[in-house]
Amino acid sequence: MDGSAPGDGRPQGDAGTLPLRCPSAWMYHSVSEAETADPHLLRVHPDRLERQLRLLRRLGIRGVSLREAFDAARRGERRRQVALTFDDGYADFRSRAMPLLERYGMTASVYVVAGRLAGNNDWDADAPQVPLMSADDVRAAAAAGHEVGSHTLTHVPLAGAPEQQVHAELVDSRAVLEDVLQQPVPGFCYPYGSLDDAAMAAVDAAGYEYACATHVGGPPGIHRLPRYYVGQRDGAMRLLAKEARRRLLARQERRP
Numbered sequence: 563m564d565g566s567a568p569g570d571g572r573p574q575g576d577a578g579t580l581p582l583r584c585p586s587a588w589m590y591h592s593v594s595e596a597e598t599a600d601p602h603l604l605r606v607h608p609d610r611l612e613r614q615l616r617l618l619r620r621l622g623i624r625g626v627s628l629r630e631a632f633d634a635a636r637r638g639e640r641r642r643q644v645a646l647t648f649d650d651g652y653a654d655f656r657s658r659a660m661p662l663l664e665r666y667g668m669t670a671s672v673y674v675v676a677g678r679l680a681g682n683n684d685w686d687a688d689a690p691q692v693p694l695m696s697a698d699d700v701r702a703a704a705a706a707g708h709e710v711g712s713h714t715l716t717h718v719p720l721a722g723a724p725e726q727q728v729h730a731e732l733v734d735s736r737a738v739l740e741d742v743l744q745q746p747v748p749g750f751c752y753p754y755g756s757l758d759d760a761a762m763a764a765v766d767a768a769g770y771e772y773a774c775a776t777h778v779g780g781p782p783g784i785h786r787l788p789r790y791y792v793g794q795r796d797g798a799m800r801l802l803a804k805e806a807r808r809r810l811l812a813r814q815e816r817r818p
Contacts, residue, residue: 585631587645587789593658625668627709646670653693673751676735677715685717711749719756732768
């Protein structure tokens with residue numbers, strides 16, 4: 563699950579394809595013991611997350627932020643690591659995920675909806691409303707060594723959105739988080755995995771060093787790093803199968 567190879571990381575052509583093997587990246591959302599409806603399968607029980615982290619440790623693999631994994635890949639360093647990412651910035655990242663990550667000596671990236679700090683996931687009208695991280699939570703995550711990235715201002719799909727709206731979602735969200743953290747915010751994550759060439763160009767123009775998507779497949783790029791979903795049903799065998807599929811797709815993408 564390490565997955566890094568030599569390359570300089572510079573975009574190639576309009577798609578921003580990468581001359582390197584992208585790091586393996588897992589995508590989580592909420593970590594909770596809640597038993598309410600979970601129509602989008604976004605919830606992982608803390609016990610399940612712990613078993614997944616234990617698997618990584620047993621395999622000699624360290625969970626790290628996507629920024630750390632990507633930077634290692636750009637330097638051509640081979641490391642036994644997997645990027646752990648958490649979308650939406652749920653408050654349970656601090657209360658449930660962070661203690662487990664600390665226990666196993668791992669870090670992660672959390673992508674925060676900057677205009678909803680201390681609010682809830684009101685974009686999911688058909689799902690239970692869940693508290694989101696506050697400004698204090700965001701600062702605590704960064705202080706603990708986790709990467710905080712932008713997930714837009716209001717969690718809107720960017721593909722096909724008006725140029726002005728895309729610009730505001732990208733620039734304003736970053737400004738909010740940088741004001742909270744008093745440090746740069748180089749990473750971005752597309753809500754719903756919704757992206758097109760215009761959105762990727764806007765992410766680049768807004769100054770983000772990288773951006774991640776929500777699926778494996780299609781030509782990867784600095785502003786379209788692939789990840790794969792990890793959920794409550796993912797035990798050891800399913801995770802190993804997903805990783806094997808990721809490697810197969812990556813090899814196919816690298817073929818001329």
